[in-house]
Amino acid sequence: xxxxxLQKVDHSALKANQLTIILLNILAFVFNLPFLAALVAAVxxxxxxxxxxxxxxxxxxxxxxxxxxKPDILDDNPEPHRFAQxxxxxxxxxxxxxxxxGAGALGWGLVWLVVALAALNAFGGFCVGxxxxxxxxxxxxxxxxxxxxxxxFPGMKPKAR
Numbered sequence: 186x187x188x189x190x191l192q193k194v195d196h197s198a199l200k201a202n203q204l205t206i207i208l209l210n211i212l213a214f215v216f217n218l219p220f221l222a223a224l225v226a227a228v229x230x231x232x233x234x235x236x237x238x239x240x241x242x243x244x245x246x247x248x249x250x251x252x253x254x255k256p257d258i259l260d261d262n263p264e265p266h267r268f269a270q271x272x273x274x275x276x277x278x279x280x281x282x283x284x285x286x287g288a289g290a291l292g293w294g295l296v297w298l299v300v301a302l303a304a305l306n307a308f309g310g311f312c313v314g315x316x317x318x319x320x321x322x323x324x325x326x327x328x329x330x331x332x333x334x335x336x337x338f339p340g341m342k343p344k345a346r
Contacts, residue, residue: 191260191334196342199266201244201254202232203307206273210300214293219284222296226277233271236263259343262331269306269314273299316340 206225213221232239248254280295306312319339322329333339 194261196257197254198244201248202238202240203303205240206303223281226281229274261343265315265318268318272314310342312340
């Protein structure tokens with residue numbers, strides 16, 4: 186694992202992504218709209234490909250201009266957050282597939298798992314996907330090269346300096 190320099194990461198953009206995932210998935214469940222869950226999965230997948238939070242445009246053109254979220258730029262590693270979004274995409278894609286094939290309990294269960302983990306991150310400051318990334322690095326799995334910022338438990342949001 187490497188201790189490469191940290192980069193600037195806007196945690197408000199990440200939070201906007203999480204809040205949007207939570208809101209859209211709750212709406213998908215309440216109104217029984219599997220296509221909305223599939224849309225969330227698709228946006229998360231596209232964000233993973235582009236190495237950006239999937240709902241970054243909502244942050245830039247809605248949350249930030251309306252003053253709902255102010256930039257929260259911290260020294261951090263972006264890779265664990267990208268990995269976490271990719272894991273969320275995988276669970277959302279599996280959940281959507283289950284919903285479309287008639288396995289409603291499994292599908293909504295996977296969707297709610299993503300909602301719960303996004304809420305833990307948005308409101309509790311702990312990113313389970315980030316923690317998994319760092320733990321895979323500790324286990325020396327290829328590709329997981331970053332270490333948690335100094336003094337920060339793997340997966341916790343870094344402190345402002």
